[in-house]
Amino acid sequence: MATAPAAVREAVDAVYRSESRRIFATLVRLLGDFDLAEEALHDGFRAALEQWPASGIPASPRAWLVSAGRFKAIDGLRRRARFDAWDDAGDAAEAIADPALAWDERDADAETLEDDRLRLVFTCCHPALAPDAQVALTLREVCGLATEDIANAFLVPAxxxxxxxxxxxxxxxxxxxPYQVPPVAELAERLDAVLRVVYLVFNEGYAASSGETLTRPDLSAEAIRLxxxxxxxxxxxxxxGLLALMLLHESRRAARTSASGEMVLLDEQxxxxxxxxxxxxxxxxxxRALSSRRFGPYTLQAAIAAVHAEAADAQSTDWAQIAGLYEVLLRAEPSPVVALNRAVAIAMxxxxxxGLPLIDEILARGELADYxxxxxxxxxxxxxxxxxxxxxxxxxxALALARQAPERQFLERRLAELAS
Known part of the structure; x- marks a missing residue:
């Protein structure tokens, strides 16, 4: 059944926003190479724009796109392999043709414990990679963030x-x-890196590092799913503890912006x-995590978020308990950002x-000069x-450093209030 090109474009855009990184993760598993999978991803979406107006939008767009992208990648590799039988592309084509990698379209919609995106996260966080490379690779390949956005988030050149x-x-x-979730025996030693990156994904969704909107719900939802x-x-x-922390922060999403998209502070929500x-x-x-007595920084942050969540209004917030929890957190994970949050809690x-002398001391050390x-x-x-x-x-x-439109609007409003 034919479909209007405009409707196809709208459907393709919607699938790209919601499914592109899942499709990419599956293509990495099937093709065994990040760059090849990225090329296949875009080839699949290009094929959808060309074919769906005539054939109609398929019942399972994700499965169709995975199949189309994989087919085009294999076809391209085989064409290149004809020119040089010893070329790496030929080896890749043989690997892809392996019956063990046979593709069943039903796999594209299967929700299994070891799903493709979780496999991709563990691959990106492999201990053979440096910690900063783990973070950059995960944000780029799992979340699809542009290189410039990642650079802005970490205050380093693109x-x-x-x-x-x-x-x-x-x-x-x-x-x-290997592109896999590691065996159970290796999970514990790999978990810290994965938790750190999942939380960075959530943070980019909860408070985007740049752009026209305060949040990216797709990233937050994916981090919670992971x-x-x-x-x-x-x-x-x-x-x-990390799951608790993400759920507690995410619970406030609907109240964090006004109807016009402006940022609303916690005490005004x-x-x-x-x-x-x-x-x-x-x-x-x-x-549950606290009762284990084997908790760490994520659980402590979740406990702080829970104190906020329990307060009926801003005036009822137990700032003494929050300041005390930040003291514990600062000892468990010393960092300038934790010290800043502790200073704000003491001010409250x-x-x-x-609180002001504590913030001045942090800024004087230069650690958060560009934050x-x-x-x-x-x-x-x-x-x-x-x-x-x-x-x-x-x-x-702060305005000179802020890269997110709602935050800039908030800071401009504060400056206008001071002027008046």
């Missing part, structure tokens, strides 16, 4: 990130790193919009005059203390 990704892919090829798979696969306390089911599940998981507990949220936090404390000139300077510095 060419540096690009080099990390290229080297990581080369290392995977050279070391013949978190659930990890807990099923290896229910270690920190895996449980309409808490009736918070998802109570996610809060209840997250709080229960946090308690004891007043802005108590816009540190300057925004300082600006807010100065504003509350009536130190208008300092508040304005810090808001302007």
């Amino acid at each position: 060419p540096t990130i690009a080099q990390r990704i290229v080297r990581a892919k080369a290392r995977i090829r050279e070391a013949r790193i 978190g659930r798979l990890l807990v099923d696969l290896l229910p270690e306390p920190e895996a449980v 309409d808490r009736s919009l918070w998802n109570r089911a996610s809060i209840e599940e997250g709080a229960a998981l946090a308690m 507990r004891d007043g802005p005059a108590a 816009h949220l540190a300057h925004a936090a300082r600006a807010d404390l100065c504003r509350r203390l009536g130190r208008t000139a300092e508040a304005r300077a810090s808001y302007e510095r």
Whole structure:
């Protein structure tokens, strides 16, 4: 049945947004190469634009796209192999033709514990790769983030990130790193790296590093899905704690922006919009992880999020408990961002005059000199203390560093309020 080209374009765009990285993950498994899978992904979508207007949109677009992309990749490899029987492409074509890799379209929609994206995460986080390469590769290949967005998130030049990704892919090829979830005996030692990257994926979805919107719900949802798979696969306390943390943060999504897309701070959010089911599940998981007495930073952060979630309104927030939890977290995982959050909690507990020197000390060390949220936090404390000139300077510095449109709008509004 023929379909209007405009309707096909709309359907293809929707599938690309929601399914492209899953399709890519399956193509990596079938083709055994990141770059080849990326090319096949785009070939598949190009074929959809050409063929669906005449044939109609298939019942399972993901399966169709995987099959189309794989077929075009194999066809291309075989054509190249004719020119040089010893070429690497020929070897790849033979590997793809292996009956063990036979493709059944039903596999594209199968929801199994060891799904393709989870396999891809473990491959990207293999211990043979440097930690910074693990993060860059996962954000690029699992989440589909542009190199520039990853560079912005980590405050490094884009060419540096690009080099990390290229080297990581080369290392995977050279070391013949398998595309699989590791055996149970190896899971524990690999889990920390995977948890770290899954949380980075969630954070990019919860507070995008740049762009016109505050959040990317697709990334947050995928991180939570991966978190659930990890807990099923290896229910270690920190895996449980990370899932709890993501659920508790995600519960606030509907209240974090206004109808016009502007950012709404935690103390101004309409808490009736918070998802109570996610809060209840997250709080229960946090308690489960805490009761193990083998918890770590993710569980402590989940406990902090649970205290926020339990408060009926901003004024009821138990800032003493939150400040105490940040003290424990800072000892467990010393970092300038944790120190900043602790300073803000102390300011909320004891007043802005108590928190401002702590933030000034952090900024003086230079660790967060280019972190816009540190300057925004300082600006807010100065504003509350009536130190208008300092508040304005810090808001302007935060605005110069912010790359996300809703955050920039919020900072501009704060500056306008100071001026008036």
